[in-house]
Amino acid sequence: MGSSLSLIASVAILRSSINDFVPQEMQSFLQELAGRFTSELTMVISDSHEESKNHLFHALMMYLGSNAFSTPSVPRRITVGKNENIKALAYGLDRNCKIVDTFLGADMKWSYCSEFNSALQYEMKWYELRFHKRHASMVRSKYLPYIIEMAKIIKDQNRVVKFHTTRGGRDGWNFKGINLDHPMTFDTLAMDGNLKQKVIEDLDRFVRGKNYYRKIGKVWKRGYLLYGPPGTGKSSLIAAMANHLNFDIYSLNLSAVSSDSSLESLLLHMSNRSILVVEDIDCSVELQNRQAGDRPSDHDKTPRKPQEKAVTLSGLLNAIDGLLSCCGDERVIVFTTNFKDRIDPALLRAGRMDLHINLSYCTFSTFKQLAETYLDICNHDLFPRIEKLISEVQVSPAEVAGELMKIRNPETSLEGLCGFLECKREAGKSSAPPTSVPESLEDAPGGV
Missing domain, CATH: 3.40.50.300 (P-loop containing nucleotide triphosphate hydrolases)
Incomplete structure (x- = not known):
């Protein structure tokens, strides 16, 4: 344990010494030289782009957060939160965490970074993506557009109406x-x-x-x-x-x-x-x-x-x-x-x-749906009687639902509905016979 702490301290001192004594130009040159011998490219996506919000950055927050538990390399630290505008919990990567996403068989290595700028009093946040050079074209033309598309789907599905x-x-x-x-x-x-x-x-x-x-x-x-x-x-x-x-x-x-x-x-x-x-x-x-x-x-x-x-x-x-x-x-x-x-x-x-959708008076088919919803029954001895009555009167689905809601017991509720429909039939005998138009859907006519 003591040797491990000693090694960590030595690395930290060495890194600090390099930053203090090696000129920035030399550090950049060494980084560029090392880059020539690596097969990976690094892409940086910051939270702002040309002094405005970077939509790709915010798409990444949703996309990577939604994949946090579905990848083999589950991040060690995950943020979680919820507000009144979303239905479910939202997850994300915490600072300096990494995750590997696989796209079309290629590993996409993501890390989330942040740093507080004391001069600007602003926390700079960015994602870094590392991938093999041979996938550069695929990342530009397929992977990044895919992230934006998936983030939109995730956002739309999770938003509160x-x-x-x-x-x-x-x-x-x-x-x-x-x-x-x-x-x-x-x-x-x-x-x-x-x-x-x-x-x-x-x-x-x-x-x-x-x-x-x-x-x-x-x-x-x-x-x-x-x-x-x-x-x-x-x-x-x-x-x-x-x-x-x-x-x-x-x-x-x-x-x-x-x-x-x-x-x-x-x-x-x-x-x-x-x-x-x-x-x-x-x-x-x-x-x-x-x-x-x-x-x-x-x-x-x-x-x-x-x-x-x-x-x-x-x-x-x-x-x-x-x-x-x-x-x-x-x-x-x-x-x-x-x-x-x-x-x-x-x-x-x-x-x-x-x-054009015609929503007409209650049919027997509509009644059966209401009975299943309100009374949890799919059939009953009174159904034939109700079918006959519905064919003889004009009654709206709202009226039928109102009768079914009065009593939870199926037998008593259906008896009450029969009485209600019979009253409507008697009241309508003195008027013209009903002309019910079945529910239908029709395309609109052409331009006028």
């Missing part, structure tokens, strides 16, 4: 947004099975389509129109989409926006990987169908003073599909309405609302 609104009375989003901890997912969403799968596939195809959208010269965005009677799951579908994509939600209340220029400013301040939601668009402002000559009824429109400006149809079209729409990537736009025929066709065409 935020909910932003414009309901503060000013033309701007609320400052930080609030964490959206909505429990709705596609697993718990009561929706026709085939339609649900088509929506999931369309969303997945969209998030994988960055290169395709660039290839065809289109902005990387996707529009969905959700329409149908109240209580059919439009808001629940939006929450499931946000949780599936891990996208922030920006809920836009058009009647609270004072002008077209204010609307443009709002969209410019949205983040990428986000969903813009305009609920009940036919009621927000006067954007009704010009071809049908519709005018909003007194209860549909928000009253405004004569001198007060408002968002126009032209302004909305330019905001979601004009040059402004290219100022952001990976965005989804969702409009909801109870009355599709009240919306101007210019808003509905492909490129604006690409998919």
Whole structure:
């Protein structure tokens, strides 16, 4: 033990003597000379680049931290932390720690270094990468771009979904947004099975389509129109989409926006990987169908003073599909309405609302999903009776869910639902027979 300490002390004294007595020029020459006889290259990635933040450095923090426990050479010291904006713990390398990452069969030897500059009162931080000279081209063209791509995926998967609104009375989003901890997912969403799968596939195809959208010269965005009677799951579908994509939600209340220029400013301040939601668009402002000559009824429109400006149809079209729409990537736009025929066709065409999703009244298939979710049953003697009743009345999934939530006992709960449906059937006998349209998904029509 004593001999080991003596050796360490001797090395430290020798190193100090070299720094004190050997000129810096000679040290640089010796380092360059030694470099000629080594097969390794060293690459330095500092925390800043040309007086601005070095994005590669911060990508490395995420990438190497996520690999800290998955490499054979686990670092001896690892940092760990968490804040309100991420879902899981974040790991990283501590100062002077090393890790070996293997990429395409080649060893990439990383070390994390830091040093406090007393003159600048600033801690300089950097990563050093050592690799064999023959891999230099691969590191530049494949490895470093791969790190940036993987860091983005890690960041996107770990970020907490935020909910932003414009309901503060000013033309701007609320400052930080609030964490959206909505429990709705596609697993718990009561929706026709085939339609649900088509929506999931369309969303997945969209998030994988960055290169395709660039290839065809289109902005990387996707529009969905959700329409149908109240209580059919439009808001629940939006929450499931946000949780599936891990996208922030920006809920836009058009009647609270004072002008077209204010609307443009709002969209410019949205983040990428986000969903813009305009609920009940036919009621927000006067954007009704010009071809049908519709005018909003007194209860549909928000009253405004004569001198007060408002968002126009032209302004909305330019905001979601004009040059402004290219100022952001990976965005989804969702409009909801109870009355599709009240919306101007210019808003509905492909490129604006690409998919039209009809969410209709509860079907027996939807009921079975609700029964499994709320009562943990897949079958029951009362199911045939409920199937017949659902085919005879117009009842929303929200109404059915409300009845199933009243009592946890399956037998009693289903009996209560049967009574509720029979009451609706009796009440509807004096009115016209129901005309229920099944849930469906349709592509938007071409340009107008």
